[in-house]
Every structure is written in structure tokens, then in C-alpha cells.
Amino acid sequence: MTWVVVPGALRQFTGGASSMQVTLGDGATLGDLLDVLAVAQPALARRVRDEQGQVRRFVNIYVDGADVRQAGGLSASVPADAEVLVLPSVAGG
């Protein structure tokens, strides 16, 4: 089971839960995970990536501690038991 850790700003879309479980198949990628989220939690998912399917510029995602932007982006591998951390980057004025 993959755990997705949700930042405080997005917990209004998870009923207040700080994390949620997602079941992925073998060989799943970050794109696969976000596709699952788009069905299960569309309001949350579209805040993580835009309508072109790209992770928003000021959103960072870590799979087991590794920044996905350094690990293939949407093609980054997401092991079945991974912890996926969604965090806002440092941005804003």
C-alpha cells in the first residue's frame, strides 16, 4: 500500500486526514499515482497538477525522500509500499 502524505493546505479535500492510502500495481509511476488520485480525490489532484497533467510549478513531490523532479518526473517509479510526500515549495510574497 502506498501512503500519500498530504500537506495541511490540502487536507480540506481529505476530510482532514494527513495521509491517504492508494493501491498501485507493480511498476507504477508518479503519473499512475496521480491518475488514481484524480479519480478518488479530484479536487485534491488538480491542485497538485494542472490540466496538462504536469505537477504544478511550486508543488514538490518526494517518493521515499527523493525529489521526483530529479527522478524522472511523472515517470518516477513509485514502489507499492512507498511514502509519497506532497509539499508546497518555498514561493510567494
Place this chain on the structure above:
Amino acid sequence: MTDFLLAIGTTKGLILGRSNDRISWTLSEPQFFMNGVYAVAIDVRGRSPRLLASATSEHWGPSVFHSDDLGVTWAEPDEGSIAFPVDTDVSLGRVWQLAPSLSEPGVVWPGSEPQGLFRSVDGGEHFSFVRTLWDHPHRPDWGAGFGGAAIHSVLAHPTDPGRVVVAMSTGGVYRSDDAGESWSASNFGVKAYFLPDPWPEFGLCVHKIARDPGEADRLYLQNHHGVYRSEDDGRTWTSIAAGLPTDFGFAMVTHPRRSNVAFTFPVQADAARVPPERACRVCRTDDGGDSWTPLSTGLPQDDYYGIVLRDAMCTDDAEPAGVYFGTRNGDVYASPDEGERWSLIGTHLPDVLCVRAAQIA
């Protein structure tokens, strides 16, 4: 008892003001905190007012919300209300305009960044993409002003749903006479001093357009230097800048009922974005732009640096009309008498991006 609502969109949220007399106002805590609220609408066409708000999080992206209880609660579809189609290869930056149609109940026109036009037929809960304008052959040459590349003005004709005028920065004015099936650049007479050809067909940095309430074909335009009037629904434009302290500015607002009355907030120049003489003043015309009257009673006249962005001035729909503006340094002023006297009703707020007001009871 009369009840007025003032919606103030800022860089850090939406603040709602309420007043019974348009002199004493109560301002709410910010909603959509830390979201830039670039557009807001108070839609009074139905039996009860509906509020629309474009809220953009730098992290989590843009959304358009609606509220049927005067901003107590807000809603949007889980899947979102507005987005670019996948085949455009672009994503929505922010919604810059939410314009309820005067001729079609339920229709709302948003303009977006990048330069997209959308249309809702359910009062702003869902929006469809107007592909015909996106597919215009000029689009590859449309550019971005300092604030971004956006459609910021949408003027549906008050009686003919087939006629729509939009303005974008940069690009200029475009018109449709066939309900959006086709679009034509419509900038004849508007100057682009910053281009090698100062009278281009398109590519202009139009800052705002507004429609006269009595003469539907009469429009007013605040340009990136230049103030203009059209008598033919935007086909051609003539200068009405004479009599203004400067021809630069962003806002252009018309009276809710009286023909020939418009308001603008002059800014010194492109290269000097402060009020002329650093004196805060609104200018009003009562004759379609042939002459202008500065309005400054109650406004700071010394060392004032705040300017008014393109959607940060509005009127309400009461009699006499109230006029409102917010500045980039977070001041909000209100006039209950068409600009004759002003009161500071909010200060030290975040940069004000937009204001809209209405009498709701």
C-alpha cells in the same frame, strides 16, 4: 434597510465589506487567504445575489468559486469549473475577469491568462472554452504585458447576445458579431507608441474597456497611454484624453445608468507609475469624454504613491451611484455620491486587484 456589499479582491484574499449607508463599512476577514483574487463578480440578475470569485494559489493553482449566501460559504465542482482543453498545451494561470451577461440569464464570460475566453450558461459553475478566439491567426503574436498575457475585459452587448467585445493585454480589442463564431481585431484609431508601427491592426496594450449604459455602441478605453471612445461598438476609436491630467492609467468604469458618465484613475506615465503630482484623484466625465472633472474631496493629495489597477475601480447600482476603488498600497476608498466625496474604508490591506459593489437589499 438598505444593504450594500463591496467585494475587494487582493493579492492575499477576498475581503467583503458591508454597509447600510455607504459611509460606514464593516470589512470581513480575508477569505481564500493567501490566494490572489484577480476577479470577482456580484451577479444580481437572479432572485438572490450570487458571488463569483477567481482565486489563485501560487502553489495550488487557480479556481473559480461561487457563493449563494453572500460569501458565507463557497463551492466549486470537485473536478473544477474551468480549465484549458488538453490539446491547447497550456494550463490556466488565472482568471482575470468574470462578466455576467446583460442579455442572457445565466451566462457568465471569464477572461483568462493566458489569453483564453470561456463561457458559462449556469451562472458560473461550469465553463466551456471559446475555441474560435483561441484559434485566431493573430494568437501566436499576442504578447504579455507586465501583469501577464490575459483577456481582462469582456463586454457582452446588453440586447444582442451575438455581439461580444473583448480586450487583452497585449493584443488589443477583438469583436464578434456572430456569437463568437468569428473574431476581428478592432483597434482602429488606438495608438501603440511602443511599436515600430504605432497604428497596428493588433498587438496593442489595451488596459480596460467599458460600455456606456445608455448608448450600447458607445465604449470607453483606457490604453497603455491613451484614452478613447468608440461610437460603433468598438470598430473605431477616437481620443478623449484631452482634459485629463495624463493619458496613462489602468481602470475605466462607466456609470450604472447615466449615459456619457465614466470614471478613470490617471497614472502619471508608463515609466512613472504614481498618481500625477502624487495626488490621489479620480477623473469623471459627464459628457462622454469631451471634458473631465477631477474628484479629490477626501482623497490624499500629498505624496500618495498608490495607483489603481484595471479592475480595482467600480460603481454600484444604487441611486446616486457609489464609486469605489482600491490601490496597490492597500487603501480602499468609497464615494456614495458619484465621486463627489470620498471616505477611506479600508487601509493597510494587501494590494487591491479588483473591487465590485452592489446594493443587495
